[in-house]
Amino acid sequence: GENVEQHPSTLSVQEGDSAVIKCTYSDSASNYFPWYKQELGKRPQLIIDIRSNVGEKKDQRIAVTLNKTAKHFSLHITETQPEDSAVYFCAANHGSSNTGKLIFGQGTTLQVKP
Amino acid sequence: EAQVTQNPRYLITVTGKKLTVTCSQNMNHEYMSWYRQDPGLGLRQIYYSMNVEVTDKGDVPEGYKVSRKEKRNFPLILESPSPNQTSLYFCASSTPGQGYTEAFFGQGTRLTVV
Numbered sequence: 001g002e003n004v005e006q007h008p009s010t011l012s013v014q015e016g017d018s019a020v021i022k023c024t025y026s027d028s029a030s031n032y033f034p035w036y037k038q039e040l041g042k043r044p045q046l047i048i049d050i051r052s053n054v055g056e057k058k059d060q061r062i063a064v065t066l067n068k069t070a071k072h073f074s075l076h077i078t079e080t081q082p083e084d085s086a087v088y089f090c091a092a093n094h095g096s097s098n099t100g101k102l103i104f105g106q107g108t109t110l111q112v113k114p
Numbered sequence: 115e116a117q118v119t120q121n122p123r124y125l126i127t128v129t130g131k132k133l134t135v136t137c138s139q140n141m142n143h144e145y146m147s148w149y150r151q152d153p154g155l156g157l158r159q160i161y162y163s164m165n166v167e168v169t170d171k172g173d174v175p176e177g178y179k180v181s182r183k184e185k186r187n188f189p190l191i192l193e194s195p196s197p198n199q200t201s202l203y204f205c206a207s208s209t210p211g212q213g214y215t216e217a218f219f220g221q222g223t224r225l226t227v228v
Contacts (some may be wrong), residue, residue: 001173009154034216043204043219044157089156093215101147101172102217106156 002027004092006105013080014113021108023090024072030092033066033073038087080112116141120205120220127195127227135190135223137205145208146188150201163188195227
């Protein structure tokens with residue numbers, strides 16, 4: 001079946017450094033790639049998304065890049081802060097079915113050390 | 115306030131005792147789904163529903179049932195829970211919208227089956 005692979009599973013950075021999380025997807029028809037942040041004990045919440053007709057999107061300190069040819073996309077967080085510590089999930093839609101189904105990666109636990 | 119509400123938040127039960135986790139959304143979303151979250155495995159889809167009376171299996175449907183009699187509600191039923199169903203469960207809703215579909219998650223239900 002279709003899947004999304006996410007790396008690394010854990011990431012530890014010093015406050016102020018950058019963090020990068022990478023995902024690859026298998027469904028060539030996928031055209032929507034959201035990123036969710038899950039703080040400890042909370043629900044996942046959308047932080048940024050990108051559509052397949054765009055190569056990069058930025059929102060303040062976070063950015064997402066997409067390489068459709070290679071079928072991978074990445075989340076970049078600059079100037080990390082302790083409040084960025086959370087689990088991050090990438091996802092890709094099931095493009096061929098247009099059902100609204102999202103396929104999630106395994107998650108990355110980001111720790112930002114003060 | 116737009117939201118997805120799950121109940122209960124926490125549940126401890128015994129093997130074989132039927133239980134239902136409720137999910138309700140007030141955003142008139144067509145698409146609803148259930149996920150389970152386990153360490154290292156990310157968010158795996160259990161069942162989803164495209165609209166009233168339209169449901170289908172996700173990636174890990176064994177041992178679960180769902181129903182969609184009303185647009186706003188999508189309960190998850192465990193007819194005979196087993197310890198391997200101990201997990202954190204999330205309900206989510208979205209509107210398909212050409213495949214670009216932000217999923218809104220409920221608060222989560224932590225289920226323990228002993």
